[in-house]
Amino acid sequence: MFVPKSIVCFREGFTREQVMRDLIAGVVVGIVALPLALAFAIASGVPPERGLYTAIVAGFIISALGGSRVQIGGPTGAFVVIVYGIVTKFGYDGLVICTVLAGAILIVLGLARMGALLKFIPYPVITGFTSGIAVIIFSSQVKDFLGLKMGTVPPDFMEKWVAYGDNLQTLSVPTALVAFGSLLILLVWPRISRMVPAPFVAMIAATAAVAIFHLPVETIGSRFGAVPSMLPAPHLPNIPWSHLRDFISPALTIALLAAIESLLSAVVADGMIGTRHKSNAELVAQGVANIVSPLFGGIPATGAIARTATNIRSGGRTPLAGMTHAVTLLLILIFLGRWAAMVPLAALAAILVVVAYHMSEWRSFAGLLRAPRSDLVVLLLTFVLTIFVDLTIAVQVGIVISSLLFMRRMADVTNIEGVATELDDDDEDPDEITRVRKKRRIVGGHEIPPGVEIYEVNGPFFFGAADKLKDVMREIAKPPKVFILRMRNVPVIDATGIHALEQMAKKSRAQGTAFILTEVRQQPLRAMVRARKLDALGGREHLAKTLELALERAAHILASS
Numbered sequence: 001m002f003v004p005k006s007i008v009c010f011r012e013g014f015t016r017e018q019v020m021r022d023l024i025a026g027v028v029v030g031i032v033a034l035p036l037a038l039a040f041a042i043a044s045g046v047p048p049e050r051g052l053y054t055a056i057v058a059g060f061i062i063s064a065l066g067g068s069r070v071q072i073g074g075p076t077g078a079f080v081v082i083v084y085g086i087v088t089k090f091g092y093d094g095l096v097i098c099t100v101l102a103g104a105i106l107i108v109l110g111l112a113r114m115g116a117l118l119k120f121i122p123y124p125v126i127t128g129f130t131s132g133i134a135v136i137i138f139s140s141q142v143k144d145f146l147g148l149k150m151g152t153v154p155p156d157f158m159e160k161w162v163a164y165g166d167n168l169q170t171l172s173v174p175t176a177l178v179a180f181g182s183l184l185i186l187l188v189w190p191r192i193s194r195m196v197p198a199p200f201v202a203m204i205a206a207t208a209a210v211a212i213f214h215l216p217v218e219t220i221g222s223r224f225g226a227v228p229s230m231l232p233a234p235h236l237p238n239i240p241w242s243h244l245r246d247f248i249s250p251a252l253t254i255a256l257l258a259a260i261e262s263l264l265s266a267v268v269a270d271g272m273i274g275t276r277h278k279s280n281a282e283l284v285a286q287g288v289a290n291i292v293s294p295l296f297g298g299i300p301a302t303g304a305i306a307r308t309a310t311n312i313r314s315g316g317r318t319p320l321a322g323m324t325h326a327v328t329l330l331l332i333l334i335f336l337g338r339w340a341a342m343v344p345l346a347a348l349a350a351i352l353v354v355v356a357y358h359m360s361e362w363r364s365f366a367g368l369l370r371a372p373r374s375d376l377v378v379l380l381l382t383f384v385l386t387i388f389v390d391l392t393i394a395v396q397v398g399i400v401i402s403s404l405l406f407m408r409r410m411a412d413v414t415n416i417e418g419v420a421t422e423l424d425d426d427d428e429d430p431d432e433i434t435r436v437r438k439k440r441r442i443v444g445g446h447e448i449p450p451g452v453e454i455y456e457v458n459g460p461f462f463f464g465a466a467d468k469l470k471d472v473m474r475e476i477a478k479p480p481k482v483f484i485l486r487m488r489n490v491p492v493i494d495a496t497g498i499h500a501l502e503q504m505a506k507k508s509r510a511q512g513t514a515f516i517l518t519e520v521r522q523q524p525l526r527a528m529v530r531a532r533k534l535d536a537l538g539g540r541e542h543l544a545k546t547l548e549l550a551l552e553r554a555a556h557i558l559a560s561s
Contacts, residue, residue: 002110002281004065006319018317025316026324029072032197032310033059033325034332036355038220038340039348040075041299043140044083046092047224048340049333050299051075053231056329058289058301063322065285067278068266072307072322073289077355078257079300081136081391086250088155093237094247096294100236101251106258106287115279118259122406124371124379125398126260127364132386132394134360137352144349147175147218157387174215175346182206182350197310199351206347207339220348221341229337231330234295253392254290254300262286262303272312306358374405407464414459416468418475419443419486446547451481452554454547458489461524463496469504479511481561482554486547488519493527501528502536514557516542518550 041051055074062073086095149170182202189198266277368379385394441448508515544550
């Protein structure tokens with residue numbers, strides 16, 4: 001279950017041709033990841049080299065230990081908002097603590113085999129917070145894209161745009177030209193060639209233009225200084241144990257985002273190459289990566305859908321490609337790191353604008369606007385909370401509201417109704433095809449004697465539907481001698497459902513009515529036995545395997561009364 005795909009591929013063996021394809025794909029993805037790693041780090045409020053550290057360390061670990069053959073790990077746009085908020089509030093050391101805690105949570109989720117459960121997070125929640133993150137990323141890049149001369153950009157969304165409007169007159173024409181030129185390359189270059197990634201071409205072209213024409217454009221070096229040429233030594237910050245609980249909520253958010261993003265990426269990859277990933281092994285690998293990465297100066301990491309797709313299109317089919325991508329970035333850091341200081345921030349802002357556009361999933365968002373009203377509410381609520389309040393709150397509220405709406409829909413599906421059919425002189429019994437001479441009640445080919453009522457529960461009998469049983473006795477004008485409840489269409493029952501049956505049995509005894517359960521399926525019966533409620537429901541003599549046996553029991557009760 002937890003054997004990494006790298007070990008599986010090693011056991012299967014590598015052909016020379018596949019090794020070459022994986023190596024080439026790894027180099028290509030490394031080139032793609034370079035500008036993205038720099039851009040995501042800067043947008044997250046940390047120095048650009050921390051994005052490279054993350055792509056190198058976490059990227060290698062995720063490929064080496066993960067449950068997907070082609071997953072590429074590293075910093076992603078999904079983390080930009082939460083990382084920026086953590087860094088602003090707790091500093092980088094606080095981010096390290098949150099990321100390590102998130103890694104531990106991911107490992108626990110994987111070992112507890114929770115990978116499959118994370119797939120049940122509603123699609124409107126995922127689309128809502130992803131689109132919200134895209135809007136926030138875009139809004140955070142306006143200053144660098146236009147070269148506005150202003151102080152620190154306000155964190156609040158509305159205040160941010162008000163500040164942009166107040167400082168629009170400080171727009172830098174050279175910076176805007178570099179940004180729009182980079183954006184043009186990002187849009188046009190894929191139509192010319194896909195061999196060399198468009199973000200890399202845009203970054204190189206913008207850097208060359210600024211250097212050749214001596215444009216007064218802010219660069220990585222002018223804002224952050226020189227970029228180191230080696231990974232830092234591992235370092236663990238002092239953990240403030242007295243305030244550790246302050247880091248739990250953001251750590252849970254990081255873990256949740258990492259799990260969702262990585263498993264979504266793995267599912268997309270499976271669809272592209274026809275394989276099947278190991279979700280629990282993937283969570284464990286993500287956990288290890290997020291524990292180790294911040295120790296080397298990194299930030300949170302997860303599976304990156306765009307880079308994974310690039311890996312597949314470039315021929316990568318085994319984890320060797322992902323490990324090569326990490327080694328490629330390490331070599332770039334060692335031998336070309338000092339040149340990274342010359343990269344203009346406007347070019348990275350243009351790259352992030354394109355990333356935000358693709359993250360927005362506007363087609364999916366627009367499609368969900370025509371979805372059922374409950375899904376639309378969840379989508380818009382998550383989207384608005386992500387932008388105007390907080391990503392953590394948005395995800396939590398979105399999941400809770402989705403769960404409540406789901407339970408309401410399930411409760412609506414479950415119904416409890418009488419099942420007897422009344423026949424008179426003008427009717428025929430559809431089962432026996434015999435003419436009747438007087439009015440009588442039939443169910444399943446069996447005649448119901450006077451004093452007996454039969455009702456049937458259809459659907460899951462859980463706390464959302466348990467109240468419906470309380471209304472049943474109110475529908476009956478006079479308490480019957482025997483009340484039979486059919487449960488053949490009840491696949492599952494919970495504690496509240498069992499409690500409702502217990503209350504029904506007590507009320508029936510108080511009214512002098514015999515309460516009989518019939519055709520109880522395996523899960524509900526097992527749940528009643530485990531809860532030790534059979535005696536409260538009347539004992540096994542008040543359980544009937546079939547409706548025919550229940551009616552025989554009812555006839556015996558009527559005869560002895």
